[in-house]
Amino acid sequence: MTATAADDTNEFAASEQPLSIYELIREDIISGRLEPNARLKVADLATRYGTSTNPIREALQQLRGEDFVVMEPNRGARVRPIDEAFVRDIIEIEVLIEPALTKWFCSIATDADIVDLEAAQAEIEAHNFADPKHHGELDTRFHQLIYDRHYNRHAADLWWKHREILRAISRRFPTSLSRRQAVLREHRELIEAIRAQDADKAAEVVARHVEGSGRHIIEQMGVAKRNGPRRGSA
Amino acid sequence: MTATAADDTNEFAASEQPLSIYELIREDIISGRLEPNARLKVADLATRYGTSTNPIREALQQLRGEDFVVMEPNRGARVRPIDEAFVRDIIEIEVLIEPALTKWFCSIATDADIVDLEAAQAEIEAHNFADPKHHGELDTRFHQLIYDRHYNRHAADLWWKHREILRAISRRFPTSLSRRQAVLREHRELIEAIRAQDADKAAEVVARHVEGSGRHIIEQMGVAKRNGPRRGSA
DNA sequence: ATCTGTTGGATCGTACATTATTTCACATTT
DNA sequence: AAATGTGAAATAATGTACGATCCAACAGAT
Numbered sequence: 001m002t003a004t005a006a007d008d009t010n011e012f013a014a015s016e017q018p019l020s021i022y023e024l025i026r027e028d029i030i031s032g033r034l035e036p037n038a039r040l041k042v043a044d045l046a047t048r049y050g051t052s053t054n055p056i057r058e059a060l061q062q063l064r065g066e067d068f069v070v071m072e073p074n075r076g077a078r079v080r081p082i083d084e085a086f087v088r089d090i091i092e093i094e095v096l097i098e099p100a101l102t103k104w105f106c107s108i109a110t111d112a113d114i115v116d117l118e119a120a121q122a123e124i125e126a127h128n129f130a131d132p133k134h135h136g137e138l139d140t141r142f143h144q145l146i147y148d149r150h151y152n153r154h155a156a157d158l159w160w161k162h163r164e165i166l167r168a169i170s171r172r173f174p175t176s177l178s179r180r181q182a183v184l185r186e187h188r189e190l191i192e193a194i195r196a197q198d199a200d201k202a203a204e205v206v207a208r209h210v211e212g213s214g215r216h217i218i219e220q221m222g223v224a225k226r227n228g229p230r231r232g233s234a
Numbered sequence: 235m236t237a238t239a240a241d242d243t244n245e246f247a248a249s250e251q252p253l254s255i256y257e258l259i260r261e262d263i264i265s266g267r268l269e270p271n272a273r274l275k276v277a278d279l280a281t282r283y284g285t286s287t288n289p290i291r292e293a294l295q296q297l298r299g300e301d302f303v304v305m306e307p308n309r310g311a312r313v314r315p316i317d318e319a320f321v322r323d324i325i326e327i328e329v330l331i332e333p334a335l336t337k338w339f340c341s342i343a344t345d346a347d348i349v350d351l352e353a354a355q356a357e358i359e360a361h362n363f364a365d366p367k368h369h370g371e372l373d374t375r376f377h378q379l380i381y382d383r384h385y386n387r388h389a390a391d392l393w394w395k396h397r398e399i400l401r402a403i404s405r406r407f408p409t410s411l412s413r414r415q416a417v418l419r420e421h422r423e424l425i426e427a428i429r430a431q432d433a434d435k436a437a438e439v440v441a442r443h444v445e446g447s448g449r450h451i452i453e454q455m456g457v458a459k460r461n462g463p464r465r466g467s468a
Numbered sequence: 469a470t471c472t473g474t475t476g477g478a479t480c481g482t483a484c485a486t487t488a489t490t491t492c493a494c495a496t497t498t
Numbered sequence: 499a500a501a502t503g504t505g506a507a508a509t510a511a512t513g514t515a516c517g518a519t520c521c522a523a524c525a526g527a528t
Binding site for chain 2: 054057058059061062063064065066085086088089090092093096097100151152153154155158
């Protein structure tokens with residue numbers, strides 16, 4: 001799979017080839033334009049994307065296979081509702097996988113790779129969390145440098161899929177100041193560990209990084225829920 | 235062995251509702267009736283399952299999302315070809331996930347759970363690898379006792395999916411005598427570790443178990459390839 | 469107020485049209 | 499004459515339209 005359409009925000013999308021219906025719906029789910037638990041009527045989507053219903057149905061089935069959509073017989077499809085438990089489940093898997101991927105990267109990293117990582121990190125620090133969405137893209141690119149060339153495509157794809165889901169969520173929440181500091185610190189620690197060829201240290205840092213990221217997202221979700229869905233004044 | 239497509243679903247005959255097209259195709263892929271890399275023409279499948287093409291197309295899309303089939307634009311679908319690298323990738327992920335699941339099981343296992351595990355193990359030993367397919371079912375049930383109640387549904391589902399793929403492959407190969415011994419020994423070790431509440435030991439045993447299982451499958455695949463490519467419908 | 473028949477809407481299955489690809493005969497070239 | 503390029507027909511995937519079926523909400527009657 002390896003959908004390498006990572007950094008394009010489908011605005012200049014028409015330049016290459018028209019994205020498939022599947023990709024369009026997927027992007028709309030990840031970006032939040034189609035909200036979690038939103039009903040997905042094939043007729044509506046057909047008019048929305050200017051096609052007939054059959055491509056919509058097939059795209060939804062594929063998305064169901066990827067767990068982005070849930071379907072009940074004769075009752076249609078909905079965007080997968082994402083709750084704290086779901087995020088926790090994904091994070092627990094990533095805490096296992098990402099350190100393993102990182103360890104291998106340590107054994108093949110070159111000077112050029114270190115330079116790339118430092119450049120990506122510099123961009124993150126320069127941007128300094130100004131825009132949550134853009135930060136998400138930069139942060140994804142940073143970690144992608146480490147995982148993308150891994151020989152285990154299955155594991156890398158799994159990371160990517162989880163990453164997109166998490167990005168879709170964290171996009172809606174602010175990043176606390178303490179979390180920002182931790183992110184920057186852990187990234188720097190990670191680069192240092194890789195440079196020092198200390199695979200165990202790098203794995204430990206990544207595990208802590210993922211764990212902390214997940215905890216932060218879950219906390220933000222809890223805050224958002226306590227403050228009530230929409231309906232601001234209290 | 236020709237055909238016998240009809241009676242192969244006997245074990246689940248109690249199921250009242252007719253299986254969906256998706257489930258039928260999926261079963262045919264896992265059971266090997268649809269061979270790896272086989273071309274999947276919607277028209278053929280439509281006549282095969284006695285329906286029109288649309289349900290077939292949607293089922294294939296879902297299976298694509300689950301990575302059971304691969305599709306190229308305008309060139310149709312094929313059963314995912316499974317090679318050694320693919321198995322290795324899955325095993326590497328399982329080596330990470332299964333120990334973690336097992337550790338948690340240690341903390342919640344009851345006497346009744348131990349009894350169930352021993353009963354499942356007794357069945358495996360009684361059967362003694364007489365029929366590869368049946369052994370696969372028994373072995374799956376053994377491990378399922380450990381993973382099925384885990385709170386992390388995502389991880390458990392991932393295990394189940396990988397398990398089905400591996401079962402589909404190993405079903406075609408014999409189990410070497412040394413591997414058989416190892417399987418039984420490791421299962422007993424695992425039960426003992428759980429009984430002794432030694433989570434680390436249990437995790438270590440499981441990691442070794444998965445690793446060995448994967449290595450064995452990959453070796454068998456290599457043997458099969460050297461002994462000449464399969465006869466088959468192409 | 470609960471139950472039942474009706475109605476509206478959406479999903480699901482079938483048939484057909486369109487578009488792309490593969491195949492194979494045939495002509496051209498070396 | 500063998501090899502290769504061309505093009506038309508066959509084959510199969512993709513898209514569109516429509517009828518059948520199922521479910522949910524609602525109106526009216528007991």
